[in-house]
Amino acid sequence: MTPIPASLDTLLAALRDSLGPRHVVTDPADMAPYLVESRKLYTGAALAVLRPGTTEEVGFAVRACTQAGIAIVPLGGNTGLTGAGVPQGGMVLSLERMTRLRSVDPVDATITVEAGMILQEVQAAADAAGMLFPLSYASRGSARIGGGISTNAGGIAVLAYGNARDLVLGLEVVLADGRVWNGLKALRKDNAGYDLKQLFIGSEGTLGIVTAAVLKLFPKTRSSAVAFVGLDSARAALALFVFLRTRLDRDLTAFEYLPPFALDIVLRHVPGTVRPLAEAHSAYALIEVASARPDADARAALEAALGQAIEEGLIADAALGASGAQDDALWxxxxxxxxAQTREGASIKHDVSVPLSRLPDFLERAGAACVAAMPGLRPCGFGHFGDGNIHFNLTQPEDMPAAEFLAQWGRFNRIVHDIVHALGGSIAAEHGVGLIKRDELVRYGDPVGLDLMRRLKAALDPKALLNPGKVLGPTAGETPPPA
Structure with missing residues (x-):
């Protein structure tokens, strides 16, 4: 075992010997892209950026740093939205070089990949093997799969396939002491003790660093269809979803909700988009049906279901894509x-979930409360309606400076999160906690649950050096979340 040096200079020298000189980055200009969160809410600081190329190198880097009392902040594609990958000192450990496809097994319906592999490349590797890896979200072209696992990413396919947590069969994880837990099993059933992988999925790198994963694959979609429908209200959207779920069952793969404001700004700011329906409506839903069955006709099934929904008065109007290109245009x-929100102005964002039956209540109550608190505010609650997850974003009043508006973030957190909590929901649906919601977690979390989380953290990372200050609390001298 390589001895661990005591001083920073000798530590960096040992890391260069292990990782290679080019992969211990200390030049400020070269480090800068690793230190800024994707929305630029946070800019961090670090001693160096480490870029290991193997699990063994990750293990050495973690062991060396933690034994020297230096924090490690793991980083994937830096597409997160909560500041979970922003360092407040210590070392950034980037997984960007760990991009190997270790294996694909169509019989077991699994793919084993390293944590730095881009999500879109995982999807492509599955496709080349005649299979489907369904996890997908807007940043799939730059997000790395390890980050998606570490944040339990959701996205547009949760309704049919679940979150990242539901798609992981096994993990390889480097622990805080540098040891490697090899849990890369491709088993659907394994009750031999605690399900350890679930500790690390969604832990945002605070309990261990995911270096590889065995992921579930599914049969390729053979038939799909997309529709965009106009509705009278969010309550009508709920009624339609329940109606379609009953008739289409597992083939209903997406049910996304948009208020009129969301559609209007997309048409205003996103090139190539066109209004899908002749008239404006009070609410909209994008619906996708997909099937892997050889005899399936998703378009006919969706058309028949929508026709019945129109007859029963659930839909005001609908546009059904007639081709793959038209489906893509609707998406x-x-x-x-x-x-479109970015181009429209400053936005205070909330990623929340409530029980499906309470979604209309939430949208009505939160929208009214926020507008009452700031007349001229433009609420934009949109997203994954079918699984209860709404991105409840607030766009600045047109006559208010952006900085003045964003200074009210804490005030609107209280309004929105109080309503979410009262409805039995979660203040962190799919983006995680990171920096931006850690104080909110303490405010709304169950005290016993928080105590269990702290005990897990202390057991797995007794020196509190793995991504410190994220999820559960701050460390000395760190930059606080925005008010």
């Missing part, structure tokens, strides 16, 4: 919302 109306 662009939903996926273009974040881009």
């Amino acid at each position: 662009r109306l939903r996926e273009g919302v974040p881009e």
